[in-house]
Amino acid sequence: AQSVTQPDIHITVSEGASLELRCNYSYGATPYLFWYVQSPGQGLQLLLKYFSGDTLVQGIKGFEAEFKRSQSSFNLRKPSVHWSDAAEYFCAVGGAGGTSYGKLTFGQGTILTVHP
Amino acid sequence: DGGITQSPKYLFRKEGQNVTLSCEQNLNHDAMYWYRQDPGQGLRLIYYSQIVNDFQKGDIAEGYSVSREKKESFPLTVTSAQKNPTAFYLCASTVRGEQETQYFGPGTRLLVL
Numbered sequence: 001a002q003s004v005t006q007p008d009i010h011i012t013v014s015e016g017a018s019l020e021l022r023c024n025y026s027y028g029a030t031p032y033l034f035w036y037v038q039s040p041g042q043g044l045q046l047l048l049k050y051f052s053g054d055t056l057v058q059g060i061k062g063f064e065a066e067f068k069r070s071q072s073s074f075n076l077r078k079p080s081v082h083w084s085d086a087a088e089y090f091c092a093v094g095g096a097g098g099t100s101y102g103k104l105t106f107g108q109g110t111i112l113t114v115h116p
Numbered sequence: 117d118g119g120i121t122q123s124p125k126y127l128f129r130k131e132g133q134n135v136t137l138s139c140e141q142n143l144n145h146d147a148m149y150w151y152r153q154d155p156g157q158g159l160r161l162i163y164y165s166q167i168v169n170d171f172q173k174g175d176i177a178e179g180y181s182v183s184r185e186k187k188e189s190f191p192l193t194v195t196s197a198q199k200n201p202t203a204f205y206l207c208a209s210t211v212r213g214e215q216e217t218q219y220f221g222p223g224t225r226l227l228v229l
Binding site: 009032042045090107 | 156206217218219221
């Protein structure tokens with residue numbers, strides 16, 4: 001069964017500091033990996049996704065993530081955090097079609113607080 | 117504008133009452149999903165549908181029911197059998213061929229009176 005672990009429930013950074021949110025996954029085949037962001041009381045917005053190819057993927061709002069197969073990780077990074085980045089971030093893993101078509105498994109989320 | 121709409125934004129349920137949450141998409145997506153979100157628990161899959169007139173149970177289907185009579189609509193009914201319905205409910209959709217990329221609606225918050 002696939003699973004996702006986000007080890008950090010809550011992270012606090014200062015505005016302008018760098019950010020790394022951790023994500024570890026378990027999946028028996030080639031994974032599709034996603035990062036979503038959620039503002040309070042809102043739906044989820046896709047930040048970036050990895051399917052294949054270059055293991056460093058760029059997303060919206062200046063975020064990037066690196067797929068490391070050997071570590072089963074897909075960590076999200078941003079070089080300089082803005083106050084508007086404060087939100088909850090979810091990592092998700094999906095399958096490569098077939099009966100698992102479209103099904104994603106989400107991590108428990110990491111809440112990001114940004115101090116001025 | 118293409119997108120996913122959910123209504124209402126807030127919904128109140130009385131004891132023993134069934135309530136229905138609406139989810140509509142005009143993206144021509146094939147598959148639709150319902151998730152329940154509780155603080156600290158991420159998103160848990162309730163039901164999903166990959167094609168009209170067909171749907172599958174997710175991880176926490178007990179106390180919920182769905183229908184998929186039209187491609188663009190996937191309503192969720194929270195029945196009286198769901199003893200702890202207070203949560204934030206999210207609808208999502210995806211299209212085959214886009215590697216399971218799911219797009220989400222704005223959510224409905226269900227509260228029990």
